Amino acid sequence: MSFNNNVATKFPKLAPKGPSGELLLASERAKGSFDVNELSKFMYTDDWLQRMYKVLEVLENEPAFDKSDRYYLSREDKLASSLWKDNRIVELVREQNWDKTDTQIADLLYDQSTPFTLHYNMFIPTLMNQTTAEQKKLFLAPALSHRIIGCYAQTELGHGSNVQGLETTATYIPETNEFELHSPTLTSSKWWAGGLGKAANYAIVMARLITDGKDLGPHPFVVQIRSLDDHRPMDGVTVGDIGPKFGFNSVDNGFVMFDHYRIPHVSFLAKYSQVEKSTGEYSKPPNSKLSYGTMVFVRANIVMGVRLALAKATTIAIRYSAVRQQFVDAANPKKWDNKVIETPVLDYTMQQYRLLPAVAAAYACFFTGREMLRLYNLNQEAMQNGNFSLLADLHASSSGLKSLTTTMAIDSIEDCRRACGGHGYSSFSGLGQFYQDYLPNVTWEGDNYILTQQTARYLLKTFRNVVAGKAEASEYNQTITYLTQYLENPKAKCPATKPEDFANPELILSAFGFRAAYGIAQVAEQIDRHGRSWNSMLVEISRISKAHCQFMLVRNFIVALQNDDHLAKAENRPMLNVLRKLASLFALHTMEKELSEFLVAGYLSSEQSAMLKQQVISLLEQVRPDAVSLVDAFALPDYFLHSALGRYDGKVYEAMTEMAEREPLNQTLVVNGYDQFIKPLTNPTKPSADGVAAKL
Amino acid sequence: MSFNNNVATKFPKLAPKGPSGELLLASERAKGSFDVNELSKFMYTDDWLQRMYKVLEVLENEPAFDKSDRYYLSREDKLASSLWKDNRIVELVREQNWDKTDTQIADLLYDQSTPFTLHYNMFIPTLMNQTTAEQKKLFLAPALSHRIIGCYAQTELGHGSNVQGLETTATYIPETNEFELHSPTLTSSKWWAGGLGKAANYAIVMARLITDGKDLGPHPFVVQIRSLDDHRPMDGVTVGDIGPKFGFNSVDNGFVMFDHYRIPHVSFLAKYSQVEKSTGEYSKPPNSKLSYGTMVFVRANIVMGVRLALAKATTIAIRYSAVRQQFVDAANPKKWDNKVIETPVLDYTMQQYRLLPAVAAAYACFFTGREMLRLYNLNQEAMQNGNFSLLADLHASSSGLKSLTTTMAIDSIEDCRRACGGHGYSSFSGLGQFYQDYLPNVTWEGDNYILTQQTARYLLKTFRNVVAGKAEASEYNQTITYLTQYLENPKAKCPATKPEDFANPELILSAFGFRAAYGIAQVAEQIDRHGRSWNSMLVEISRISKAHCQFMLVRNFIVALQNDDHLAKAENRPMLNVLRKLASLFALHTMEKELSEFLVAGYLSSEQSAMLKQQVISLLEQVRPDAVSLVDAFALPDYFLHSALGRYDGKVYEAMTEMAEREPLNQTLVVNGYDQFIKPLTNPTKPSADGVAAKL
Known part of the structure; x- marks a missing residue:
């Protein structure tokens, strides 16, 4: 191509056939029999709505929360943009002095899970509920300050619903006062844990506790899986991403396998049940319906x-x-x-x-x-x-x-x-x-x-x-x-x-x-x-x-x-x-x-x-x-919906064309692959294939 | 990172927990009450099955038909790989001397639509059925030899089901014996046509025929939309890709708008109805239930x-x-x-x-x-x-x-x-x-x-x-x-x-x-x-x-x-x-x-x-x-299914891990984005954010 190929395609400035979406929605709204705002307040409270609009204003001006490119990103770019959001929200919480509700609202509006989602939703809550004071100091404090980023690894390649069938073992070694984590089979590989694939350096791992020759079934351990210095997997740990999924591709769902990997005694989450040092004696959790x-x-x-x-x-x-x-x-x-x-x-x-x-x-x-x-x-x-x-x-x-x-x-x-x-x-x-x-x-x-x-x-x-x-x-x-x-x-x-x-x-x-x-x-x-x-x-x-x-x-x-x-x-x-x-x-x-x-x-x-x-x-x-x-009355802002069809103002067709203009394929006139795959057919230098092609 | 980051993650060589998928499926097959091959032949005929296995062998050795990367590709890469397939199958038909059935089998096994799909399924059949002898020579012959690549543009941004409501017009201009194609509104933009976005240089366009001041409703025209020399859009034509979809992202569904775009009289598909030259007089198609x-x-x-x-x-x-x-x-x-x-x-x-x-x-x-x-x-x-x-x-x-x-x-x-x-x-x-x-x-x-x-x-x-x-x-x-x-x-x-x-x-x-x-x-x-x-x-x-x-x-x-x-x-x-x-x-x-x-x-x-x-x-x-x-008995080959779970040999877990190893994210140890977004949190140089983070 000798011409400038980097010419973006733009739609002509034309209006849709009338009546416009704005007018049609206005006529719908005029028909309503009740006060929309009152119903919104009834469902959410006025306070929550006011906070929501405040957080919304912040997010709409934050490049890390911009959704304009959301539907065009490759898997790798989705993950990178999610990490950006994970990083930026930590700063925003500080800058905006957001409390828990504000932060939840921000996540709700952003409306996409990220590699850190399970750090907040599973790793930290588990550490809060199932640890001793010593463990809180060792693991929870650095988790809260993001020195460690955690995830939750329970499901295995061969076992999901039946937790009692999990295969990963954690054997107590009294000699060194350690547990040895091990994955005995391919099916014992942990699988599906969000954040594990690429982002987390720690994980709660559910493993069968074996002590004194007895298999006591699955118990939780807190386990370092990547170096805190350079993020490389620890020796004895094979960890990675489980690959693309039907959805949730902004999250690095991961796998991990352990090869006789030693972790210290303090890794066993010990609030409800304990393994005694040296003897390895096990004490059961109190039976609780709580x-x-x-x-x-x-x-x-x-x-x-x-x-x-x-x-x-x-x-x-x-x-x-x-x-x-x-x-x-x-x-x-x-x-x-x-x-x-x-x-x-x-x-x-x-x-x-x-x-x-x-x-x-x-x-x-x-x-x-x-x-x-x-x-x-x-x-x-x-x-x-x-x-x-x-x-x-x-x-x-x-x-x-x-x-x-x-x-x-x-x-x-x-x-x-x-x-x-x-x-x-x-x-x-x-x-x-x-x-x-x-x-x-x-x-x-x-x-x-x-x-x-x-x-x-x-x-x-x-x-x-x-x-x-x-x-x-x-x-x-x-x-x-x-x-x-x-x-x-x-x-x-x-x-x-x-x-x-x-x-x-x-x-x-x-x-x-x-x-x-x-x-x-x-x-x-x-x-x-x-x-x-x-x-x-x-x-x-x-x-x-x-x-x-x-x-x-x-x-x-x-x-x-x-x-x-x-x-x-x-x-x-x-x-x-x-x-x-x-x-x-x-x-x-x-x-x-x-x-x-x-x-x-x-x-x-x-x-x-x-x-x-x-x-x-x-x-x-x-x-x-x-x-x-x-x-x-559901009061869902356009930023949240991110939908050309669902816009409050009804400008459906304008939005469809604007979003099509952003399509990466429309940033060049002639598609990548033309010279290699189309031109040889349309402008052949070899003898024509007419006779043969007719069979198609 | 000072270490070599380009280290691919590999699973340890372990077997799944037994009994293996192979043994389990073998025991299932031993229970069958009837002859599986006979049922396959009853449904497909022996001849078709033999052809299928022959075509399969060819495809399994064709890099252009390789599915190994199918689940990891970005939109752009999907399109490029589809164009490769479109190009290669033209050669294969010639090399293998495939007839129509063989070619259909190849498409069936490949199991993914491509930019050329509508060229074969809509453009060529429409030209075959609705053209005069002159039009066949002008359009069908080059279409069959791939000199022109076509698509079929009917649906508009504002009209799908109701074909009679289409807005694009084609007005007969007796002075020059041309039709003037025009898109009067934003909603009149053609939308959804497969192959139109990037690949096709021609299109069948459904437009309201206007002649002698009368609107005769939608009729088909064959229209050049891109240059045959360099594939640039023609003057007066705005054309591009409609953006990502829920599926079908290996196809360039496109839009096109016309700005008083002139096309010759011969563009009107004239087998069933005609517009007379100069007078612009219209003759109706014979009413046919055929x-x-x-x-x-x-x-x-x-x-x-x-x-x-x-x-x-x-x-x-x-x-x-x-x-x-x-x-x-x-x-x-x-x-x-x-x-x-x-x-x-x-x-x-x-x-x-x-x-x-x-x-x-x-x-x-x-x-x-x-x-x-x-x-x-x-x-x-x-x-x-x-x-x-x-x-x-x-x-x-x-x-x-x-x-x-x-x-x-x-x-x-x-x-x-x-x-x-x-x-x-x-x-x-x-x-x-x-x-x-x-x-x-x-x-x-x-x-x-x-x-x-x-x-x-x-x-x-x-x-x-x-x-x-x-x-x-x-x-x-x-x-x-x-x-x-x-x-x-x-x-x-x-x-x-x-x-x-x-x-x-x-x-x-x-x-x-x-x-x-x-x-x-x-x-x-x-x-x-x-x-x-x-x-x-x-x-x-x-x-x-x-x-x-x-x-x-x-x-x-x-x-x-x-x-x-x-x-x-x-x-x-x-x-x-x-x-x-x-x-x-x-x-x-x-x-x-x-x-x-x-x-x-x-x-x-x-x-x-x-x-x-x-x-x-x-x-x-x-x-x-x-x-x-x-x-x-459905006789669907593994190549066709391309599923870790559905393999004939039952090696489900081996396949899941092999496919995970191919995930692009697993080709490096440390994820892109670590230095920018994770490390500043886990290894902060600034004062710690402990107090604030606790609010999350």
Whole structure:
């Protein structure tokens, strides 16, 4: 090429076909029935929102937090830019005097995991909770000041869910008062640990403790894996990155193997169990249910995270569906300035059916997350007083809710992406990478299928207790309540006689309770009377966990609207009204999705099913005018969304073209590879290949 | 760093924990009840398989077709390697004397779209079908010899599904006998065209033909967009890449805008309609239904593609599930060499429930694809003789089947990925990129939601005809048959009295026919009697399309097993037996998934639902021993799968570590970014930040 190839491609300065996205969204916002800001404050508090906007302003002016290049980066560049962010946030915390909440907000807005994420989320918390004073001084203090950067290595190449099957060993050597870490097989390689691949110099390693010839199963050790001087792997340690993944490529998930690698006695995390020096004698940890409380807390936050994920996905899809116009709906043509225009796709019932229940689900997860946090606090207090009565139900529900809601979230993210049509497939939608990065949630913190077994075990045990008259009703245990009601009248029928009857909250709660109880009773009968094995019942087992948790989501939503003092105020009536519609929509859409279970239970009839479906369509119509306002209330800034389709101002097409202009391939006129691979075909110097090519 | 940083990380030479994947898969293969090769030959023919192995051998020795680096490449490198493949295959066709089938096999095995894909799949076929002799000489001949490389630009930034809404104009200028191509708005930019971004120098452009002041709607033009000398965009043409996508990043999907860009009269594709020189007079194309036949052909191939997609996904997931062991199933511990080992996850009912119906669905799509091709040929022949009686049903079914089966495929790919646990998330599973690249199938060739409306319109029309006594039964029109049966006995009930009754093919077919007819009758009633609008019925409309197409899939599978001569031979009895189990599993699993519709229709009772579920679990047990053999029969080579988890030899863990060793980040000891971003924290020269960091 003799010409200047480094000419960037620019779009001509043209406007999109009108009406513009700005005008369309403005008309949507004018239709809203409630005060958007009030609903935002209700969910987040005014204080949190103000902090969020303050942190946002800082980040928008920080090159290390700039997202402009996020969708174009190679794996290596993603990692480098993540390390920049990890470095810069340490400085920002100091410069801005941010507290924990501010820092969490910054991470939330940045919205991408980095190599240091597990240093903060797993390494430091583990050191805080499981170490002695000496260990805190040795490991926690330098971790807090970033002298050491840690990660958490549990999963192995051959073992994930079954922690008891881990192979890495840590053998106590009394002669030198050391442990010898060893990886006996290829499958024993630690695998998946975030931050381990390239960034961390320390790791919490779960290894089988072997002392005095006895294998005591997996225990945590704090282990140096890289030199503090030059970051090279320690002798005896093979460590690296596990390679590219479906998502999460801004993180260096890593592997590590140990070859008879010696670590000092103090590496064994010794707050709960100890290995005595010289003798190697082992003392067991005190049996404690307290850790179950912590799990409830973690899962309540996961459910709140689901709320955020659904909010993000629906904000993008709803705004774009209000801007995107396709076809004229002949039966009901849309007019603008007295002219017929194509219909915004959000006016099509199918699009509403795909999107509005997901908005309702976001609000459902908000109310359940809030309730879980309330019960967590109640339970922590009760346990301090020796009262463990709340724990079992709370823990079981939280397992199933983690499973159910994260699956709901990932399905909705993908539904929203597809509902954006072709442009949903562009990285600029923001939904593709979001889907990829969110996905691990269905596997980590308990695989979603395996978790349902924990919930089901509790439900079956409670059922047997209720049948035996050994369970006492309590306002904190809805499981006992709905099981008792079911057993009192196992032939109950839904009383609905017209579609509007399905708007009745009591009818909804009875239906969900009955359906859950019926399923539990069936499984109990199969196992207890017919001797079916647990394995052969796994499909039904996952269903009863789901049925129970759908009951919880529906109930928490409905009860919150009945009891919340703030919502009860006269001036908040419009907000309460729209939330009530959402609660009905969430419940009835869920009922429709799971219709076969309500029918099999004999609770609903065919005629009632038709009424139910009619009521769902009617609710879609009722919620439709508030659709954009409801996602606006999530208060998610454009910086967070980083989506051409989901922009607050509706400038979808301007954003698509601006982002396309940044594509690296568009910085040159002629593509790399032209001279080598295209030109020899289009401008051949050899005899033509016409005859042969015709066969293609 | 003063040391040599360019040291690649290598795993120690250790074996995985036993029993090895090789031994586990060998034990699975020993359990198979039928001849795997015979089943492969039945599906592909022996001739095709022999060609496939021959082409495979060539590709495995071609650097341009090497997949080793596929999962690590940046966008730019993906594109460059694709251009290399595009260039090399032209040479290979000549060197190897490949015909069309061989070339298609090479593309299938390479399994990744490239910039030239649409040159072959859209540009050349369009030129073949829609040009005059003069145009063939001018455009088709150089396209076949690769002097020009084309693409197909229809979709615009603002318009996809609604082709009639396209904005780009082509105005005839009688004075110069030219057309003036113009993009009046930003939304009129062509968008998404594969190959347009960087590689093509020509494009078929769909633009509104304007002549003599009249807008005649979108018509195709063949347009030069880049110089044949140096590949620079032509003056008046703004062209580039639309940026990164969720998948398909080996293709340069592009945009193009025209600024009063003149093209000669001969650019208008003039086989079917013409614009007369000078006068600009327009002559309409002859109205032809023939193009509907072609659509059936395209969709039959899409359904065959679904078979391949399901085959690929299940081959990977089933083989890995036979190798991966997790937990000991206490009630039924697995033994190996008389020692208890962890249970291969494929032995868990839930895993079987997640995977085996997808294997059955792959076979279902094979039989339906085959039947569609048979009917396509019958119909082409009939149409030549002026008989259009088959067309409507065939076209309507093919629309719905495209929609239903591609959705089944994409859902199954993701189900299979998740069923691989954590490692499913690694790129090395092969399933992540596969999901991403397959996804456009649910949008292109007709959006899957919109397509269901076509099918439903036909179903409703047929229903009205049957009611009016104006439809005649025919062996080629099953719709009329099941609608007639339904109308004869709209209160029919399923006769099953025990789980095994559900194995009866006649019972299955009656059930699916009744359920489809019931749904169609309900929708007809709502629209015709209650005056419900089409828009408000869209949810139910998509359901009746699905119900009809599930009937077709089930029927084609069952009828093929009843009528196929080859399968009827005594020596093929074991193959027929396993296919029968798969047909039942596919049908009954589908029935269970759609249970609410069978219940609402009043066809199934609660008791029968329980029997149905029992029969599904029983079928999973029956199919389980053949699971690995059934995916082996798909005959998909390791080169094609390119998956660490799905290897034929079961060396899952060896492959995972070998692929991790190739990760670019593992070619250096210390990561790029350490000096700048990590070292300043771990080895600070400034005063420590301990106090502040503690707030994090």
